[in-house]
Amino acid sequence: MVGQPGHAPGPRSPAIRRLRRLAADAGFGLAVLALVSPAVLVFLWMLSLSLKNELDNTAWPPVFLPDPPTLDNYREVFARNDFLLFAWNSVVVSFSATGLALLVGVPAGYGIAKMRAIRAAALILIARITPGLSYLIPLFLLFQWLELTGTLLPIVISHLVITVPIVVWVMISFFEGLPGELEEAALVDGATIWQAFRHVALPLARPGITVATILAFIFSWNNFVFAMVLAGRETRTLPVAVNNMLTFEQISWGPLSAAALLVTLPVLLLTLVAQKQIVAGLTAGGVKGA
């Protein structure tokens, strides 16, 4: 394009043009840097706090680089607070809530897509709009009445409020995107609709199921308010446990940061690995946990 007559009456000399180009690129680079640095800095500061001793963590001016880095905070986290028990609770709750949601949600997404049941889909959407907290009063009363408090079951069930809408939602859009011909061919060949679903549609839907699984798992893992209300002393999930560390201790930033980092690390790693699926799922449905 350079030197085309009549095109873009900009700067005349190529050197100036190159300079302006360079300045524009530098400006753009700075803009990108400004966009990503808040995210980077917060996570790096979290890491830094978790690797320093208490003296450095409360020093003024702040100490940025751990010198030498220490794993004492992590050791302390694992030594106290029943951290492993709470981690196990979180694993059980997130996996169960995600698994159950897949079990009921994948067929439901298929059925809704096939029936084009817009109203059923709208109901799911309203569930997405409602604050998670508003489900808690009735569920709390119900579980108390059933004398289930103190077990993990209420927490798993309450997490279905988050995971089922996500799975159904992602699966509806996914099944709607699949061409129906293959299933119809199977039906013509005498398969039942269940067989057509099980052996034709389901294998094709595997990428969608992956997206649904990842999103449901993350939003269940991250959820705080359900377990905070429903959990007993032994049944806390990690977000509740780590929040309690702040409430009941004086400034003890090292262990607190180490615990916070451990809680969110699985999710961050999952995001790094499955970035493509997460972006696809979020933009397709605009889903987010309650």
Add this chain to the structure above:
Amino acid sequence: MPRDIAILDGPAEAALPRGRRNYARRYAWFVVPAAVVVVAVILFPWLFTLYVSAFDWHLGSERRWVGLENYVRLFTDARFGWAVLRTLLYTVLAVVAPMVLGLAAALCFHRRFPLRGLARTVFILPMMATPVAVALVWTMMFHPQLGVLNWLLTQVGLPPSMWVYSAETVIPTLVMVEVWHWTPLVMLLILGGLASLPTDPYEAAKIDGASPWQAFRHITLPLLAPFIVVALIIRTIDALKAFDTIYVITQGGPGQASETINIFLYLQAFAFYNVGYASAVVVVFFAIIMVLAALLLWTRQRVKVT
């Protein structure tokens, strides 16, 4: 376009030929298990909340039928009124800032540049991180004497701030956390829109000698409008519902300076065990959300028409 909002436009695509409708009905069985779950954990709580809201009911004591008294009390409760105003202020700030930044970020990430994939992944990390975990880190950064943020302020010659420890600065500070947390979702929704834009108008504009700003103003923005409105609706709902970070960082304090509807609701229900009154709060809160969502959907219709 994200389909969830499109669905609220009505049953346009629901019409099936009569013959196919019977055929479609056979698929109802696929939905039954999920329907049972939805009724149990979503529909039952809604109905039960309506029922409970008609009682004066403190957990552990006798409940008493009071009809609409909880609602009457709610509308004269100054503390609730302030919570509503605070929530609206918080929502306006926590919608406008992420929308502007998210649009700018989407335009940046729409361009090709080295390491774009990595930069985008890092940018969306806050959105996926566990809210409690990052809220705790922010709490430590807000510490008035030892927090790293006040150190940064003094480095650039600004006076230190009280952040969440003063009634004047607590809401903007919490909004800052919300911006950090949820701008990525706005960015993703708008970026998806940008990816779907046709290229022809830009080529035509280039030939006509339009400046980049003119192209943005007269081509990109109008074509992007539906996506922007969807992002706006999602962001508004999420800002109204914000709970985790506010609860972890301030629990509504100092005093009641950051007590939003959601925090008020939590305190009524699970600190004061005033479940009847809290249920009325749920109903009113839900109504507020629905009214705002309907308002935004109405705007969206108008955007579509023009």
